[in-house]
Amino acid sequence: MACELIEHNIIVDKYGNVWHTEGDENYVNPSDKIDLDEAIDIHNHIEPHSFSKDDLYYMQNKLNTMFYLVDKNNTYRVKFLKKLDMPYNDLYHYGLQEADKINDFSKVEDFYMEYLKDKGYVLYEKYNRNTRM
Numbered sequence: 001m002a003c004e005l006i007e008h009n010i011i012v013d014k015y016g017n018v019w020h021t022e023g024d025e026n027y028v029n030p031s032d033k034i035d036l037d038e039a040i041d042i043h044n045h046i047e048p049h050s051f052s053k054d055d056l057y058y059m060q061n062k063l064n065t066m067f068y069l070v071d072k073n074n075t076y077r078v079k080f081l082k083k084l085d086m087p088y089n090d091l092y093h094y095g096l097q098e099a100d101k102i103n104d105f106s107k108v109e110d111f112y113m114e115y116l117k118d119k120g121y122v123l124y125e126k127y128n129r130n131t132r133m
């Protein structure tokens with residue numbers, strides 16, 4: 001199976017309409033005219049990484065949307081319940097500190113997302129297809 005070379009976004013809105021947007025190897029930006037209330041919003045990542053700062057801010061602005069972010073190893077399911085009221089740098093710093101304790105810097109986003117989940121900001125699940133969790 002060939003790997004995708006660009007990011008795609010698929011939205012299914014609450015009326016059942018389907019919207020497909022093509023991006024490039026780093027970004028995909030669906031139209032902000034699409035009604036995301038109660039929608040499902042899916043996009044892929046070319047390189048395995050959980051999500052960017054842009055992804056985080058995009059998602060926290062859409063409180064009633066279920067997001068799926070998919071790379072070749074993991075599927076992340078994210079729904080924001082309330083907006084962030086802390087700077088991204090503080091969040092990232094927290095993740096960095098926790099990742100440092102176990103000496104695994106691939107886990108920075110995992111740690112700050114678990115923190116946001118504990119604090120009631122998000123519904124969040126990470127499905128790792130390699131470990132079949």
Ligand SMILES: [Zn+2]
Nearest residue numbers: 045051052055
């Ligand atoms: Zn993304």
